[in-house]
Structures are given as C-alpha cells and as structure tokens.
Amino acid sequence: xxxxxxxxxQDVKAVNTGAKTAGxxxxxxxxxxxxxxxxxxxxxKWIIMAVTLGIYYLTPWLRWDRGAHAPDQAVLIDMASRRFxxxxxxxxxxxxxxxxxxxxxxxxxxxxxxxxxxxxxxGYTCPQTVWTDLFIKVEELIQGDRNARMxxxxxxxxxxxxxxxxxxxxxxxxxxxxxxGAWIFYFADAPTLLKNFVTLQxxxxxxxxxxxxxxxxxxxxxxxxxxxCIYMCPWPRIQAAMLDEDSLVVTYNDWRGEPRxxxxxxxxxxxLAVGDCIDCNACVAVCPTGIDIxxxxxxxxxxxxxxxxxxxxxxxxxxKPRGLISYSTLRDYNHNMAVASPAPGVIDxxxxxxxxxxxxxxxxxFEWRVFFRTRTVLYSAAWAAIGLALVFALLTRDRLEVNxxxxxNPVAIKMSDGSVRNGYVIKLLNMVPEPRIVKLSIExxxxxxxxxxxxxxxxxxxxDIPVEPDKLRSLHVFVTVAPQLLKAGxxxxxITASDMQSFESDVYDAIFEVPENMK
Amino acid sequence: MSGKREIDEISGVEVxxxxxxxxxxxxxxxxRWWLYTLYGTIIWSLGYVVxxxxxxxxxxxxxxxxxxxxxxxxxxxxxxxxxxxxAITDKISAMDITAIMAxxxxxxxxxxxxASTFKVNCVQCHxxxxxxxxxxxxxxxxxxxWGGTPEAIVQxxxxxxRDPIDPDxxxxxxxxxxxxxxMLTPEQISQVGNYVLKIAGLGNDEAxxxxxxxxxxxxxxxxxxDNGEGKQDxxxxxxxxxxxxxxxxxxxxxxxxxxxxxxxxPAWEARLGDTKVKELAAYVLSLGGGQ
Numbered sequence: 001x002x003x004x005x006x007x008x009x010q011d012v013k014a015v016n017t018g019a020k021t022a023g024x025x026x027x028x029x030x031x032x033x034x035x036x037x038x039x040x041x042x043x044x045k046w047i048i049m050a051v052t053l054g055i056y057y058l059t060p061w062l063r064w065d066r067g068a069h070a071p072d073q074a075v076l077i078d079m080a081s082r083r084f085x086x087x088x089x090x091x092x093x094x095x096x097x098x099x100x101x102x103x104x105x106x107x108x109x110x111x112x113x114x115x116x117x118x119x120x121x122x123g124y125t126c127p128q129t130v131w132t133d134l135f136i137k138v139e140e141l142i143q144g145d146r147n148a149r150m151x152x153x154x155x156x157x158x159x160x161x162x163x164x165x166x167x168x169x170x171x172x173x174x175x176x177x178x179x180x181g182a183w184i185f186y187f188a189d190a191p192t193l194l195k196n197f198v199t200l201q202x203x204x205x206x207x208x209x210x211x212x213x214x215x216x217x218x219x220x221x222x223x224x225x226x227x228x229c230i231y232m233c234p235w236p237r238i239q240a241a242m243l244d245e246d247s248l249v250v251t252y253n254d255w256r257g258e259p260r261x262x263x264x265x266x267x268x269x270x271x272l273a274v275g276d277c278i279d280c281n282a283c284v285a286v287c288p289t290g291i292d293i294x295x296x297x298x299x300x301x302x303x304x305x306x307x308x309x310x311x312x313x314x315x316x317x318x319x320k321p322r323g324l325i326s327y328s329t330l331r332d333y334n335h336n337m338a339v340a341s342p343a344p345g346v347i348d349x350x351x352x353x354x355x356x357x358x359x360x361x362x363x364x365x366f367e368w369r370v371f372f373r374t375r376t377v378l379y380s381a382a383w384a385a386i387g388l389a390l391v392f393a394l395l396t397r398d399r400l401e402v403n404x405x406x407x408x409n410p411v412a413i414k415m416s417d418g419s420v421r422n423g424y425v426i427k428l429l430n431m432v433p434e435p436r437i438v439k440l441s442i443e444x445x446x447x448x449x450x451x452x453x454x455x456x457x458x459x460x461x462x463x464d465i466p467v468e469p470d471k472l473r474s475l476h477v478f479v480t481v482a483p484q485l486l487k488a489g490x491x492x493x494x495i496t497a498s499d500m501q502s503f504e505s506d507v508y509d510a511i512f513e514v515p516e517n518m519k
Numbered sequence: 520m521s522g523k524r525e526i527d528e529i530s531g532v533e534v535x536x537x538x539x540x541x542x543x544x545x546x547x548x549x550x551r552w553w554l555y556t557l558y559g560t561i562i563w564s565l566g567y568v569v570x571x572x573x574x575x576x577x578x579x580x581x582x583x584x585x586x587x588x589x590x591x592x593x594x595x596x597x598x599x600x601x602x603x604x605x606a607i608t609d610k611i612s613a614m615d616i617t618a619i620m621a622x623x624x625x626x627x628x629x630x631x632x633x634a635s636t637f638k639v640n641c642v643q644c645h646x647x648x649x650x651x652x653x654x655x656x657x658x659x660x661x662x663x664x665w666g667g668t669p670e671a672i673v674q675x676x677x678x679x680x681r682d683p684i685d686p687d688x689x690x691x692x693x694x695x696x697x698x699x700x701x702m703l704t705p706e707q708i709s710q711v712g713n714y715v716l717k718i719a720g721l722g723n724d725e726a727x728x729x730x731x732x733x734x735x736x737x738x739x740x741x742x743x744x745d746n747g748e749g750k751q752d753x754x755x756x757x758x759x760x761x762x763x764x765x766x767x768x769x770x771x772x773x774x775x776x777x778x779x780x781x782x783x784x785p786a787w788e789a790r791l792g793d794t795k796v797k798e799l800a801a802y803v804l805s806l807g808g809g810q
Contacts, residue, residue, distance in 0.1 A: 027548035231550055409648030416662040416760035418720070423807060453805050454626060478807045
C-alpha cells in the first residue's frame with residue numbers, strides 16, 4: 001500500500017552483527033542508546049515496574065500486630081533469633097521446607113511461564129531488566145531521547161556535557177543507594193534501623209550491605225546493562241531447553257515483511273513485489289540489548305517486546321495491520337513461511353495476500369489454544385499440587401512440639417537402691433508468641449518416675465513446665481524405674497507435651513533401656 | 520592454517536579451525552571488559568602478596584605488611600570470648616556453689632563451662648559420660664564415697680582424695696588388709712563376705728552369713744556402720760546398697776577383704792583455680808546424682 005506518511009530510516013545497526021568477523025580476540029562494548037518506545041507492552045512494563053519496585057520498597061514498612069512477645073513488622077527475616085515472619089505466618093528454622101517449597105514453586109512457575117510465553121521473566125520481571133529500564137528512563141529524562149543522547153555522547157566535554165552526564169550518574173547512584181537501603185529493612189525493625197542508619201549507629205553489616213548493593217545496582221543497571229544478560233547470566237543458555245514449537249516468542253514475521261523495502265512507492269511503480277517491512281529500523285532503535293529482531297531468535301533477545309510496540313506504531317502510521325513483529329509460535333511461523341515461500345529462501349508477498357491486499361485464510365494466527373498443552377497442564381498441575389501441599393502443611397503444622405534425645409553416654413545408671421535411671425534431653429518448643437504452661441508427662445513404663453535437673457521437687461509421672469513465648473526450653477529429664485518393676489532390655493513408653501488450654505499436644509515414642517547386668 | 524579465513528555460513532562468524540565430529544568452534548570475541556576484569560584480579564592478588572604472608576622461604580614465609588597470622592587471629596578471638604564471659608565468670612568466682620546452682624543463668628553457664636573442663640581433665644578416669652568404671656566412681660548415681668552434697672563435691676575436686684601433694688586432701692585410716700595381714704582367718708573372711716552380700720541383697724549363703732554378722736560387728740561396723748550404711752566423712756563406702764566400686768560378687772568382696780584397694784584423686788584447685796572447680800562441681804551436680 002502506498003502511503004503519504006514519511007518514515008525516516010533510523011541510523012542504527014544491531015550490535016551483534018559485523019563484530020563477528022572483526023578478527024579481534026576481544027570486542028569492545030558498542031554503546032546502545034535505546035529509543036523511547038510507546039505502546040501496550042511499554043505500558044505493561046511500566047505497570048510491572050511500579051508493582052515490583054513498590055513491593056520491594058514498601059514491604060518492610062508494613063506493620064502487623066503479633067502481640068507483646070513478637071515483632072510487629074509484617075515481613076521480617078530475624079537472623080539473630082532465627083525466625084522468619086510473613087504476616088500471619090511465623091517460620092522456625094526447621095520449617096524452612098516452606099521456603100524450599102516456595103522456591104520449587106518458583107522454579108516450576110518459571111518453566112510454565114517460559115514454555116508459554118518464552119523469556120517473559122527476562123523481559124518483564126528480572127531485577128536486571130527492571131532496574132536497567134529505570135536507569136534508561138533517568139538517562140532519558142536528563143539527557144533526552146536517543147538522538148539527543150547520541151549527540152551528547154559525540155560532543156566534546158564541556159560544562160553542559162559535564163552537568164548532564166554528572167547529574168545522570170548522580171541520580172543513578174541515588175536510586176542505587178535507595179535500592180541497597182531498602183534491602184536491609186527486611187532484616188531488622190525498619191523504623192528503628194532507619195533511625196540508627198542515618199545517625200550512624202547501625203551495625204557495620206548494614207552499611208556494608210547497602211554499599212555492596214549500591215555498587216552492584218549502579219554498575220549493573222547503569223554501566224553494564226545488556227552485558228549482564230549476554231555474558232554473565234546463565235539463564236539465556238537454559239532457555240533453549242524450555243522453549244518448544246508452541247511457545248510464544250517475539251517474532252519478526254518474515255512471511256509478511258519480506259522483501260523489505262524503503263521505497264515502496266518506487267517498487268510498486270517498478271512492478272516489484274514488496275513486503276510490509278519498510279526497513280525503518282524502529283525495532284532496532286528501541287531494543288535495550290541493541291539487536292535486530294529481524295535476524296531471528298537470538299540469545300541476546302530478552303523478549304521485552306518493545307520492538308513490537310515500535311513496529312506497531314509504524315504500521316499504524318503507514319496504514320498496515322499491526323503484528324509484523326508479534327508474539328508467535330515457531331509452529332505458526334513455520335507454517336506461514338511455507339505458505340509464503342515458493343522455494344527455500346524466497347518469499348513471495350503475493351502468496352500471503354489476496355487481490356485486495358488482505359491476508360489469505362491459510363495463514364495461521366495466534367490462538368488461545370496454545371496455552372493448553374500437555375506440558376503446560378503438567379507444569380500447572382505440579383505447581384498447584386506443591387502449593388496445595390504447602391497450604392495443607394501450613395494449616396496442620398504443630399505449634400507445640402516435643403523433641404527427645406536419649407542420653408547415650410551413659411545410657412543407663414544403676415542407683416544405690418537398685419533402681420535404674422535413663423536420661424533424656426527433652427526440648428519443649430512453644431512456637432506461638434504467648435507464654436504457655438506445658439504439661440510434660442510419661443505414659444506406659446510401670447513404676448517410672450521423672451525428675452528434672454535444676455528443678456527441685458519434681459517427682460511423679462507428670463509436671464507443669466512454663467515455657468516462654470516463642471522459645472524452646474531444653475530440660476535434662478531423668479526417668480527412674482523401681483527395682484522390683486525393672487525389665488531387662490528395651491521398653492517403649494511415651495513422652496507427651498500438652499497444653500491444657502489449647503488442647504494441643506505432641507507425643508514422642510521413647511525407649512527405656514535396662515542393660516542385662518543392671519536388672 | 521594460512522590463507523582465507525573460514526566463515527560459518529549460518530551465523531556468519533569466523534571459525535577457529537577446531538573441529539570435533541563436524542562441530543566447529545566459532546571464534547566469537549570475548550568482551551574487552553572481561554579481559555580487564557582478569558587484569559583487575561591479577562592486580563588484586565598482588566595486593567594480597569604485599570599485605571598478607573605469601574612467599575615461602577626455607578624456614579618461614581614473608582610476613583606481609585599487616586602482620587596477620589592465623590595464630591594471632593585465634594588468640595584475639597579467644598581473648599574476646601574470655602572478655603565477653605568475664606562478667607559471668609566474675610560472678611561465679613564470687614558466689615558459692617549453692618548460690619550458683621540457685622541462679623538459673625549462672626548455673627547454665629557453669630554447667631557448660633564445667634562440661635568442657637571435665638572433657639579435658641576428668642574423662643581419663645571417670646569416663647566421657649562420667650559413668651566411671653571398676654575402681655573409678657560413677658558420678659551420675661546417688662552413691663557418694665566422700666559425700667554428694669554441693670559443698671562436699673567442691674571440696675573433693677579442690678583437694679582431691681589421698682593426694683600426697685595437697686595438705687588438705689581427705690585421707691583417713693585406710694581399710695586394713697584383713698586377709699593379707701592375718702587379722703581374719705579365711706573362714707571368717709568367707710563368713711563376713713556372705714554377710715555383706717546379705718545386707719546388700721545380692722544373694723548369699725545363709726549358713727555362712729549368720730556367723731558373719733558377728734565378724735562384721737567386731738571388725739567392720741566401726742567404719743562401715745552397724746548396718747553397712749557407710750560413713751562419708753571417712754570415705755567408708757555404703758555396703759547395703761546396689762552400687763559397688765570394685766564389684767559386688769563374693770570374689771570381688773573377698774579380694775577387697777584380703778588386699779584392699781583405695782582410690783586416689785588428684786587435687787585440682789592449684790591447677791584449675793577456684794572458678795573452674797566450682798564450674799566442674801556444677802556440671803557434676805547436673806548429671807542427676809548429687810545429694
């Protein structure tokens with residue numbers, strides 16, 4: 001279709017072409033000046049950035065009342081007391097399997113998302129992408145869009161350049177400090193730590209953490225950017241195993257774009273068939289990793305979809321349908337290429353369009369059905385099963401536990417009256433932030449009595465033990481069996497801890513051991 | 520290796536010439552910053568060589584500018600630990616054993632500290648679980664030769680038993696060698712042995728035990744008590760119980776009547792100091808014996 005709108009060709013070249021035959025062992029980084037993109041995906045990325053950064057910066061400041069005996073910070077990783085608080089959930093170190101379970105879910109979720117929409121993690125939510133996006137925005141606000149930045153880069157150093165570049169780096173550093181600063185508030189009471197931090201009374205590790213995270217944020221987001229994705233991150237390499245022919249990936253649809261031509265009018269006049277791509281390079285100019293999507297799927301592509309936005313904008317301007325660059329599956333792409341190609345390597349634009357210039361019906365387009373495949377259903381099922389198992393475990397977990405360790409050296413002691421004594425280290429875990437009286441008792445083992453080191457006057461088969469809120473109390477408990485009731489060998493009995501108010505209890509199946517020579 | 524460079528058709532990248540089963544290595548260039556990072560680490564390592572011990576000589580190594588050594592490191596660490604514990608060890612040295620056992624915090628510290636001292640100094644005789652052995656008392660039970668009260672245990676650890684070096688050690692007239700020195704006839708020894716088995720409830724020959732009662736009254740009761748209940752201030756063991764230091768068979772008892780053995784325990788106060796002695800006592804009391 002001829003058009004009156006003039007689209008300038010961007011002067012831009014993909015960074016990963018040309019250098020390949022340079023012959024040098026080492027390649028200098030080529031500067032990338034991503035042009036501002038506008039469109040649905042750019043908007044989606046702004047929203048995701050706002051949500052993820054919002055969660056990251058604000059979470060430590062949420063309060064959650066847990067009563068007098070526990071911190072009131074909603075999300076807190078308390079390393080010193082080895083507790084993890086997450087709203088209504090409190091996790092002790094031995095319950096770390098909840099975190100492991102969440103990590104497994106994150107892993108399976110990543111497989112699921114990747115098999116459906118390719119590297120969506122890389123393109124939308126990876127911190128490297130989010131912060132790079134933010135840093136590019138800062139750069140753009142201070143120095144202007146792509147062309148202005150390129151001019152500034154070429155300009156010789158003067159007060160203006162010094163001011164613009166200097167304030168860009170300064171703003172980056174401020175963002176980086178805020179990033180590193182937010183991290184530490186997850187590990188201590190946020191308001192107290194902030195006060196101590198600014199009055200220079202916080203522990204050294206807080207300053208060191210902020211320092212390291214400031215440095216990495218500044219270097220990775222401001223200076224290294226796509227180099228991190230291309231050379232440092234293992235994830236792009238793992239992708240190949242997770243994508244299949246039905247995964248939606250950012251694709252340049254050669255079958256409708258080729259042969260690309262800048263001069264569609266001239267070509268039409270000359271009777272040459274041309275595709276929809278007008279070779280304006282808009283897709284290359286917006287790319288944050290500096291590649292040309294028209295070269296096909298590449299390791300460098302983080303599938304941020306900004307090229308889709310850029311190209312759709314151009315298609316709107318020249319009055320062509322959107323989707324020259326789109327999320328497509330390899331299966332659809334291959335099918336459409338077969339429709340368009342009379343011979344390998346040749347694309348005939350007439351084969352995909354009818355006389356009116358509309359696409360022929362044999363072409364395949366996006367269908368929701370690609371979301372529901374054996375693979376994605378299995379991933380979803382595994383993901384949901386782990387999630388349900390975790391919820392079940394969370395709802396049924398014990399908040400009162402008794403752990404018992406039978407003394408091994410010595411196992412049994414003969415007392416002067418001929419009775420035999422076994423020792424046990426009994427740990428009572430009160431896993432709620434309230435003080436409790438735990439009734440410790442033994443069942444079975446006729447003739448047995450308990451006594452506890454350090455607690456005088458405890459005699460009998462049960463005793464009440466106060467346990468502080470959210471604490472473990474360790475007791476050395478002695479069980480003694482009178483001589484006339486002794487049985488040589490091992491006798492099973494039960495050690496029970498119960499809370500008479502909440503009716504929670506936990507039981508340990510213990511052994512009382514009498515060596516042959518002590519009977 | 521000369522002539523035209525070979526270019527991979529699909530990627531347009533030069534190949535190195537290395538080939539394995541038709542798979543060719545592409546000669547993608549390394550990013551330059553990666554190279555600079557390598558140089559950076561080399562310079563960093565030079566810094567290490569200068570400030571830390573690095574270059575070995577025949578008998579020693581260069582010391583480094585910072586004079587760091589792992590030995591000094593651990594020494595500093597130990598000093599810091601000792602400094603951190605000073606408040607509580609000061610308390611222990613000022614308190615007596617009863618007060619220590621009554622204060623939960625001090626007691627817990629004293630027991631842990633005592634346990635580690637015990638592992639170094641006491642396990643050789645009393646065993647790693649303080650369960651003792653033939654001739655070496657079990658410290659877990661409720662049978663105490665020289666007293667099992669907190670004060671008596673402290674005294675025993677301080678001054679030892681029959682320790683020739685400590686003037687305050689506890690030593691009394693040892694048990695006579697009734698058999699070896701001919702104070703009792705073998706028949707009387709057999710009789711009194713059976714009587715001792717009887718009061719201990721260990722099974723005996725009644726025909727011998729009956730005359731044995733008389734022998735016991737005449738020779739043994741002055742130290743071991745009329746009913747064999749023992750006397751702790753003399754270190755005379757209780758005989759009417761189930762705990763036997765040198766064994767509870769007729770043969771063991773006869774052996775003791777003929778040629779008695781007497782335990783010796785070193786005095787520890789001079790070696791360990793008062794604080795550590797009290798910590799040891801706290802540990803021993805925590806074993807559940809004590810009186």
